[in-house]
Amino acid sequence: MNSVTSVRLRPTMLSDLDFVISVEQDPLNRKFITPWERTQHEGAVRFPDFRHFIVEAGAGTQAVGFVILQGCRNPHRSVEMKRIVLQTKGQGLGRACVRLLTQMAFRDLGAHRFWLDVKSLNTRALAFYRSEGFIEEGRLRDSVKTDDGYDSLIVMSMLESEYQALRDAREAGGV
Template identity: 65%
Template sequence: MNAAAPVDDTRAAARVRLRPTMSSDIEFVLSLEQDPANLPFITPWERTQHEAAIRFPDFRHFIVEGGPGLDAVGFVILIGCRSQHQSLELKRMVVRSKGEGFGRAALRTVKRVAFDSLGAHRLWLDVKSHNTRAKALYDSEGFVVEGVLRESVRTSDGFVSMVVMSMLQDEFAARRSQSLELVA
């Protein structure tokens, strides 16, 4: 299990906190991945992959807690936390309640964890090209498109392209100095 303490952000209406995922959270995580609203946009993992990610030091697997009661509203996985290249991947971010600000608040918290706590130079992700909602969020949050991995993921309907996006530490610092990194 990751020993990191919860990262709390209480400055916004969409109150969000990240806490390390525990084995008892795996059913919740799997249910979010299997939700028909999320399946078109992610490649679900098996239980053993999530269990390994909780234990492996190079990963950070978090439960996103939000709202007035800080209920579980999603999860986040970071990979490369011990990378000598200081390049972290936002492997997955899934929130249950869309349109309530939890995704944006969680993403901003993830950026602070990556750059401030884990010392990242670069935070990157890939997003399925048809996931316009997530792509728009990443665009609005300062991620830069690096390229497209054409038809790189096989689905039941054929192949899907992945858009690779990233943010560098100095870009994050510039956004912070412009007060663009406050939780929305």
């Protein structure tokens, strides 16, 4: 596996939405997410409670995916990683992106809790999020319709104190 050390997040512009929609509609991604309508993405770009970013990697400004945070103004300091969709897989971009988003949630947005949900059939993502320090909180049984029936959503989170401990361990070279 190649290791890409740097990813950049830049605010999504309305002119990026054709790319965003194409990434969501890709059959490799579609089964793991519930795609949005263009108007939903437009709202997320414009509404201050959201942060909608294009993920860039490599030497230039090559767009490789997008991410959405929601709850950025949540009075309970609970920020959701609403969506992360990457075209380029197997190069460490997801890990770099999640670490950047986690740092942003706790350091920049003042989160107390950073959370996400993931389809139970997405076992690779579940293992990945666990490896990044997210803890399973519960299961929303058969809560999303799929082409084959229904799937459950697994709710996972990381608390501010857990993030701090993980960050300290990484800085000390333990993780």
